[in-house]
Amino acid sequence: ELARKLVGEEVEVVSNDASPTGAKFFVLWTPPIIDLAGSRRRSPNYEATSILAHLIRHGVRTIAFAKARKVAELILRYARDMLKDNPALAERLASYRAGYLPEERRDIERRLFKGELLGVSSTSALELGIDIGDLDACIIVGYPRSKTSLWQQAGRAGRRLGASLAFLVAYEDPLDQYFMRHPESLFKGEFDEVILDPDNRYILGAHLLCAAHELPFQNDGRFFPKERAESVLKRLEAKGLLRKRGEKWYWTGPGTPAPHFGLRSASSSGYQIVDITKGKVIATVDEARAFETVHPGAICLHQGETYLVEELDIKAKVAKVVPADVDYYTEPRIVKDTRIIEELRSKEVENCEAYFGRLRVTEKVIGYRRRQHYTEAILSYHDLDLPERKYDTQGLWLIVPPRVAHEVAELGLHLMGGIHAMEHAMIGLLPLFAACDREDVGGISNPFHPDTAMPTVFIYDAYLGGVGIAERGFERLKEWMEATLEQVSNCPCEEGCPSCIQSPKCGSNNEPLDKSACSFILARLLGRGRKEALDLAERPKRKRQIASAG
Incomplete structure (x- = not known):
């Protein structure tokens, strides 16, 4: 159904998998309750970090998947703390996520593929599409978005014939605890149906601009609902970005439209995070999440290093940060x-x-x-x-x-x-x-x-x-x-x-x-x-x- 929605054509499912694979042992790990009222469990981030550090000490090449950028960075920081008695091992850990500069991501990918890194803490950015070499274990911190993501992440370890190990460390949220009580629902039943709305008018405008830039676009209903597309096309024409000639729409804006639209959000722009002690852009954040993540006083994590947001320049869309050594993190x-x-x-x-x-x-x-x-x-x-x-x-x-x-x-x-x-x-x-x-x-x-x-x-x-x-x-x-x-x-x-x-x-x-x-x-x-x-x-x-x- 996803493929059909994406391409607008009937597709044939290829479901037979002939790739070599070894045995996989799956561990469902619930952090223990730590108070008498039964209302608090030990931190799942701490549990995942302990597992990661233990595996690294035993030479087990491991990837830990976190659901949020901040958690991926925290796990790296915690793991390095636990391994501080062995600096050589601690240096063979890294984190990986969207928001890193391209050259940083390529360097981490290279070191992971060549075996220079023993472990990596990542968001779903390493879930697929990048060759990361042979890994032995995978730690999934909190149930990801879907069963598809769960098995994709677990499959990053043991991609040849050897046995591998996968941990699902449960969060203290209703969904994770539901799976801990109903494990059969994880291993049986159908995979999730991916939700897609290609007709979202905020995203549709970006599609239409990029399409018209590549080839003159004819609104014949083959790709998008005709009436909705027509109203968006007229709005873009009023902005001077498109012009209609005959039955086709032509790009009339400056340059190329694609760089102005993000792949990961509907926002068309983002904020730069600048380390003002070095005058260097260290990361970016989507405009829709900027006030939540880089507000004044916020703690940002990048490559395991902690930064404090000193100023948020809304007009320039710049968050100015400085390195900070603190024992806390922030929540909006x-x-x-x-x-x-x-x-x-x-x-x-x-x-x-x-x-x-x-x-x-x-x-x-x-x-x-x-x-x-x-x-x-x-x-x-x-x-x-x-x-x-x-x-x-x-x-x-x-x-x-x-x-x-x-x-x-x-x-x-x-x-x-x-x-x-x-x-x-x-x-x-x-x-x-x-x-x-x-x-x-x-x-x-x-x-x-x-x-x-x-x-x-x-x-x-x-x-x-x-x-x-x-x-x-x-x-x-x-x-x-x-x-x-x-x-x-x-x-x-x-x-x-x-x-x-x-x-x-x-x-x-x-x-x-x-x-x-x-x-x-x-x-x-x-x-x-x-x-x-x-x-x-x-x-x-x-x-x-x-x-x-x-």
Whole structure:
């Protein structure tokens, strides 16, 4: 289906694999619980680093995959710390990610292929397309975006006939913990269906410009929906970038359009990160993520080195950084608002009214918090004054009916805490039903939203115009809600934890959250009776009481 969408033609699947391969041993690794309330586990980054350092000490050539650039850099830093008694080994470690300069990436690839490096900590940038030689082990830190990515990453080790080892180190998020309890879902069933929206009007404009630059473009509906493409073509003509002659559109802009568009985002520009002590550009960051990642006071990591952002020049799109030796990292604090532009679809799921449509999202980075390495303890909070970012996207919204809201109040539960927890938990499990990552979606919950006049939970694509993630969730909404209820009600913690309702992205520091209210609301929306819903809401507390009595 992906190939068909990309090329607009029927394709034939080649599914037989005749390439040589050896045995692969797969280890599912859950960091241990470290507090009596069952709400905290040991850091998965620390666990992955310990495994990496142990393998390197034994000469096992290893790649560690992290889901975020910052984590890849942290793992390198932690591993070098653990190997500081053997500097020669520590020097045979490197990190690799998008954002490095091309010459840096080529040098790391060369050293890895030739065996000069024993280990590398990488984002998905090394997942495919680059020959990295023979590796013996792979550590996957947190479930990646899809089963396809999981097996692609695991397959980077043991690419010949020898046996290899793959670790999946689980995060404290709902999806990872779901797989730890249901490992069969990782090794059975179909691979994920890749979500693609080639008609996104923000991306479509870039496609059309690049197409018209290569050859005069005729809008005959073969490649894009004719009406949508026509409106975008006219908009580009008004900007002086295209001109229509006869039935074809010609590029009339200066130079070449392709360098002005990114391959990894819908943004057409980015920020440079400049080390002002050397006057050198060390990396780049997408414009849509700049305020979150390179705000004043932010800690940036590059090649295992730590930098502090001293100034963010928004007009010049430059983040000015200096080397820093600190024992903490930073997380942004973000407030959001969501308004409904247009309702496109609606349906009922048992007692729940659900809608899908176009939304306008407003986000503002209002500050950041400092977290200590290893312990993850919050050290301090800091305020920021940065511009708002507004964008239109697609999303779904769920209405909590008045009778359910009334029951929540009667039981002494917290309505806002319940729908806020429901938002977090559903976002955490969305990758079960749509090939995505938590970073690809956003959400907001409101006990009285101005556009619905009722308690409402929004979940939306965190991309301009939307890319189809929330739409896929809408199509499988009941399964998604059922899986969320199962995850939350069976999590062993009492008040909520990162494995069920807490989110690392939450701009309000995970407040308020009410785990019991979340289970009760989900159960009632899914048609459970009041008694059964209350039983599900109280299940973790009863389990904890039984365990304590035992």
